[in-house]
Amino acid sequence: MCSKSNSFVAVLAFIVIMLTIKNEVHGAVFSQRAYIHPGHPGKCFNPLTYKAMLPDKEYKVKGVCAVMTCDIENLEIAIETCPVIDMPGCVEIPSDLSWSFPKCCPRYRCEDFKTGEPVIFDATSF
Template structure:
């Protein structure tokens, strides 16, 4: 029984931190800030939550890092995220097995 509880806790933590990360290189046609055709201009240090709970962060070198929640495969299911909230509060949450 202890192993089952440990496995549930481990998988819950693992599923909560497993997400996707991508980097968009700096656009040489837009120096001095970050730019993307998808969501426009961002100033260095700016952060935006995009549709589907994706976070975009503008780095000082003009690159944009994108992070998403990833998939949750929790043993006891998940609670849908609230897309009206900023990242990461908009992500799905793992249900407790208790």
């Protein structure tokens, strides 16, 4: 009977940890105005990169783990970045920015509050 109780407590603790992390993960989507360039009709022109973007195609941002997408109907460029875990006991594990989004997003090493053991989380899986 005691082992069933311990198993239940362990499962309950795991669920609480996952729900806590789920509530503390914040990805960001920024938007900027897109322009129409006469030399690139039907495309968004990005004034920051001076490049034309095809609608609904994902573009990698050099040196940053993010992706840009052109919404031609709304003349908007969406920039999606990695989620961030903002939780005590968690440390960011840097990733390789040459990988495509979201694989380039960092992972996090968090300490299990009950056992003290490290647990690795991929923030994009939440």
